[in-house]
Amino acid sequence: xxxxxxxxxxxxxxxxLNGELIYKTGFIFYFIVSFLQTTTFFDYFGPxxxxxxxxxxxxxxxxxxxxxxxQNISNFIINVLILxxxxxxxxxxxxxxxxxxxxxxxxxxxxxxxxxxxxxxGVGLIILISTLGSSLLGxxxxxxxxxxxxxxxxQSFGIMYPTDFAAHVFYLILAYVxxxxxxxxxxxxxxxxxISWLLIVFCDARLSAYALIVLVPVMIIGQKAKMxxxxxxxxxxxxxxxxxxxxxxxxCLSYFYSGHNNIFLKINNLLSGRLVFGHKALNKYPVNLFxxxxxxxxxxxxxxxxxANNSPNNYFFIDSSYLRILILYGIIVAxxxxxxxxxxxxxxxxxxxxxxxSIIVMVAISxxxxxxxxxxxxxxxxxxVFANMCSGKNGGxxxxxxxxx
Numbered sequence: 008x009x010x011x012x013x014x015x016x017x018x019x020x021x022x023x024l025n026g027e028l029i030y031k032t033g034f035i036f037y038f039i040v041s042f043l044q045t046t047t048f049f050d051y052f053g054p055x056x057x058x059x060x061x062x063x064x065x066x067x068x069x070x071x072x073x074x075x076x077x078q079n080i081s082n083f084i085i086n087v088l089i090l091x092x093x094x095x096x097x098x099x100x101x102x103x104x105x106x107x108x109x110x111x112x113x114x115x116x117x118x119x120x121x122x123x124x125x126x127x128x129g130v131g132l133i134i135l136i137s138t139l140g141s142s143l144l145g146x147x148x149x150x151x152x153x154x155x156x157x158x159x160x161x162q163s164f165g166i167m168y169p170t171d172f173a174a175h176v177f178y179l180i181l182a183y184v185x186x187x188x189x190x191x192x193x194x195x196x197x198x199x200x201x202i203s204w205l206l207i208v209f210c211d212a213r214l215s216a217y218a219l220i221v222l223v224p225v226m227i228i229g230q231k232a233k234m235x236x237x238x239x240x241x242x243x244x245x246x247x248x249x250x251x252x253x254x255x256x257x258x259c260l261s262y263f264y265s266g267h268n269n270i271f272l273k274i275n276n277l278l279s280g281r282l283v284f285g286h287k288a289l290n291k292y293p294v295n296l297f298x299x300x301x302x303x304x305x306x307x308x309x310x311x312x313x314x315a316n317n318s319p320n321n322y323f324f325i326d327s328s329y330l331r332i333l334i335l336y337g338i339i340v341a342x343x344x345x346x347x348x349x350x351x352x353x354x355x356x357x358x359x360x361x362x363x364x365s366i367i368v369m370v371a372i373s374x375x376x377x378x379x380x381x382x383x384x385x386x387x388x389x390x391x392v393f394a395n396m397c398s399g400k401n402g403g404x405x406x407x408x409x410x411x412x
Contacts, residue, residue, distance in 0.1 A: 029071040030118045035126055037064030037107060041384035042131060045175070046138045046165050047148040058103075065107055068114035076116055086113055092339065100298040100335040108381045112347070112390055120394035121186070127387045128182040135175050138165035154211055161211045168305075173212030174377055176202065177219060178385045181366050184226060185388075188362035191230065196223045214279060214376045222369055229365035246364040247352035250371040251345055254329040257375050261285030261330055281326050281376050288325045288334055298337035301325065328373075328380035344381065344389075351391045363391060 040061040043049065049057065072086060093109040115123065142149035142165030150163040166172035180199060184191065203219035206212045229246070231239035264271050264286035275282035292301055305324040325331045333341040348367055355364035370380065370388055379385035 026071050026075045026116075027118045027122070029075060030068060030114050031122070031126060033064045033067030033071070033114070034111065034123060035064075035130060036067065037061055037111070038127065038130060038383060038387075039134065040064065041107075041382075042134050042175075045167055045171055045384055046134075047142070047150065047163075047167065048138065048165070049167075050148065061107065065110050068110050072110075072114050072116075089113065096298045096336045096340050099300065099337075101300045102335055104382050105332075105336055105340065108383055108389060111383055112393055115390045115392075115394040118394050120391050120396050123390055123394060124182050124185055124387060128179060128186065131175070131179050131182070135179065141165055159211050162209050164209075169210035170212045170215065170377070173206045173210050173215035174373075174379050174385050176206065177215045177373065178379065178387075180219065180222070181369055182387070184222070185362055185366050188226070188230065188365070189233070191226060196226075199223060215373070218369065218373050221372060225368050226365050229361040233359065233361045240359075243361050243364065244356055246361070246368050247349055247356050249368045250348040250352065250374075253371050253375055254345055257285070257327050257329045258333070261327070262289050278376055284323060284325060285327055285330050287323070288330060292334050294333055294338060296337045296339055298335050298340065301335055326376055326378055328378050329375065331378050332381065347389055347392045348380075351388070354396070363388070363396075 040057050043052075044057050044061075073083075078086070089109060090106075090113070093106045097103055097106045138147070141147045142163075147165050149165060150167070152161040152163075152169060153159060154161060161169040162172075163169050164172050166175065180202070187195070199219050199222060203216035206216040206219070228239045228242050232243035260271070260274060261282055264275065264282045266272065266283075271282065288301070292299055303324045304321050325334060329341075332344055348371065352364045352367040355361060355367070366388055370386060374380045381389065
């Protein structure tokens with residue numbers, strides 16, 4: 008017995024901790040806590056309990072960055088400067104989400120990106136199904152809304168808002184698509200169309216539903232391009248330009264919006280009023296280098312639901328990720344984010360893989376009307392910029408290890 012105990016103790020003390028294992032541990036912990044904050048399970052915790060718990064996952068990843076990863080002076084300085092910039096924008100904007108995304112991106116060095124997406128998909132799917140089931144069983148609240156004066160009922164299924172539920176579904180499907188890119192067929196695409204219809208019927212989340220429909224031709228073109236088809240390859244080779252083009256168009260449409268122009272009115276109606284609030288935001292909050300605090304009144308959660316019922320005219324929220332990053336976090340961070348998504352997409356195109364480039368196209372389209380681009384509880388794909396994209400168990404690289412002794 009003593010020998011067995013000593014052996015177990017020795018095995019524990021000498022257990023090798025590599026950077027990828029440390030990162031996965033921190034990632035899973037932070038992702039679970041972050042996801043729960045978008046659900047009505049939130050009611051079972053104190054006001055700041057989940058937010059404080061999320062620091063544990065971030066601390067684990069920071070430990071990897073500064074104490075496990077091998078880095079030279081220049082890498083160390085770059086990491087510190089980026090973190091300082093993100094802390095500054097966090098304090099100026101009052102919004103925390105960009106800082107953890109930055110930590111997750113920096114910490115993903117030498118970590119197999121495909122393994123990260125597998126974790127995201129598996130854990131996210133379990134939480135979403137559990138949340139949906141719990142809301143239908145009455146364990147947690149299923150917040151329901153009405154669109155305007157119509158009789159359309161929008162269900163949230165345990166998430167804070169119907170469009171948030173649809174966004175979880177959308178990004179989980181993107182993760183599935185990435186993991187099964189080469190195997191996708193008409194059956195998968197048919198299921199995606201059915202899911203988009205269900206999102207409209209039960210959540211009236213039209214923009215996410217339409218994005219799922221657009222997903223089909225985007226992925227088919229990407230698949231055909233990877234197979235060597237000429238016309239699809241010509242189209243897919245320009246996928247890397249989509250984030251910048253859509254960001255520029257979104258800014259211009261919002262900046263020059265006029266309620267007296269029929270074209271603008273039609274586009275605004277198509278985007279569910281996004282141009283009006285984007286134009287209002289740009290007029291009220293001039294763009295600067297490091298961002299600023301923006302007073303918003305959304306309809307998510309019990310508090311937002313109360314406002315939606317009692318004071319619907321007070322609604323103000325910057326939905327577009329492009330505008331949101333630019334106004335809240337400033338020009339520097341907005342430029343960095345555009346560079347990051349462009350690099351991710353360009354690498355995919357240059358390797359003639361097209362899977363991640365196709366995913367980034369869909370993320371870019373969603374970002375025109377949704378604020379999920381830099382929220383890890385929805386979008387894990389920005390992590391790809393520093394993560395290891397090679398195939399294989401260890402991503403083709405020797406992992407750095409430390410010992411608990």
